[in-house]
Amino acid sequence: METVIAGFSALLDALIQVLRPLGISEPVFQFMLVSAILGLSIYLTLITGMFSLANAGFMAIGAYTGVILTQEAGWSLAGSLVGGMLAAGLVALPVGLPVLRLRDIYLAIATIGFGEIVRIVALNFDDTVSSLLTSLNGERTAFELLNGARGIIGIPRLTQTWMLVFFLIVIIGLILRLHRSRLGRAMVAIRQDEKAAASMGINVVYVKNVVFILSAMLAGAAGVFNGHLTRIVTPTAFDFGRTVDILAFAVLGGTSTVAGPVVGGMALAALPEVLRFLDEFRGVFNGLVLLLVIVFLPGGLVNPAGWRRAWQRVRARIRPASETAAD
């Protein structure tokens, strides 16, 4: 096992040496991998036809749980990874059951609301618990765990590149396997027509909730990894802006194949580093990417059929109208 990891690490080191001239250092590469995991998290719900924007909230739950497990309980990163994923999944169950009955924009609004509630709870958790303890004990009791707006700081940098690569490969493998499974086919059927899927005997509620929980667990895992990379976990890191970033990964890459969100996540995480002059305009750039892709390339980057159509449209514009047949 040790030698396998060592060999794997050496291979990755070589890869990073290749990427370095592009401006991609090891930390950047690590954030690219985390972004890919986040992209896959929203990919699962999107391919089931659920427009859920709760990923940042679940990422926060995973991050806080994982960091507390390594910091306060002394768990290993592997243990706290499982813990963070379980915590996100456990929260997803009671949230998903009622919320997933909602459709498109209503689901979007409800899940944005969920994300904000998670953030506000994280922000006020310590104060609330200490005032509860104070009223229970009858004396002033301080409680410090999440540290409010300051967040948890000084987290050891436990996440290593090989772990992220390994995790990502396993997840991609599982998702590819899922696509060919009964559950995977049910997911596609639900996206295409929920009523028809239900009348074919697919348990829509069950499938939607399972997918929602899986998506939450992936976001939670990304949270655990990310917390042990940035070495700080604050509530503001999981605001609506983070949700938009995650959405942008999937939109940029497209959701027609599993490669889409991975490519989208890695590209969006890397671009500001590769194009250094963009640094100041990072937000402008992200917004522009989201807007341009959805307007001009609705299927995303990894979408052969979409590219062909876009090319045909461009060709029709370039050529005089007389040459092209009526489109």
Next chain:
Amino acid sequence: MEISVFLQQSINAVSLGAIYALFALGYALVFSILGVLNLAHSAVFAWGAFFGLVALQTLQLPAVAGLALAMLGGGLLSVALELVAFRPLRRRNASRIAQLISSIGAGMLLVNIAQLIYMALYNTTEAYYPQDVALLPFIPTEPIIIGSLRIAPVRIVILLLALVIMVLLQYLVTRTRLGQQMRAVAFNRQTASLLGIHVGRVFVLTFFLAGAFGGAAGMMYGIAFLNVTPFIGNNVALIGLTAIVLGGMGSIQGAVAGGFIVAALQTASTAAGGSSYRDAIVFLLLFLVLLVRPQGLLGQPENTRA
């Protein structure tokens, strides 16, 4: 609670509610006519606050002119949103979700451009409105003191202006030819088009009105709270959504009612000592209404569920 404290809180709640209602109207108008959610509306709100600030501080204009500028600027930005983020998608019959995503992207773009301008102008992302802006000429700026009550006149002006704007909108929608056209387009786009209504123009007008309301709300928010940033839209984005969900998506009266309800709830929870959870309570309400009565308190039932 003492009666004077209660009155004081009520006045605050009502003027805050007027701002929320005005803001939520922008969401509701676009949703009722086009059936899509414009998540860039909160960015227009922040830009309205910025336009107002520039008018008051840099251009030294009277506050009324500033408000007009904020409304005009907000309206034009909103029209730009329609042309750039919505129209191309509508042309190819994109889903509501695709239009939602493009509005998120456009909103992010607007907020970040605002941030760059703030940094260039103020060297920070925070700016402050001048104190004691009365918004209308000939209005005193000193607080009116009745017993232990202190009422800033601008709060009353905000409420009155917002109410006037809402009444005018109601008149426009229900009593004018333009309003008739808007309702026809909302009812059925294709039929309206066949009847000779210029649908594209109605959409542009709808977005202009929505943006003007958002811009006005942004400037009023700046005057009421003084501190403005490129990100103040975030403070109201979900509150506005809660207001229209409460009132029933796309219902104009509902959006107004929802705005006041949310403000009342926020003020009440702050007064009850839960200021840190005042937004969480609002979003919890949003959750509950979506789950229990998704058509809202005043809205028509729509097929919201699978």
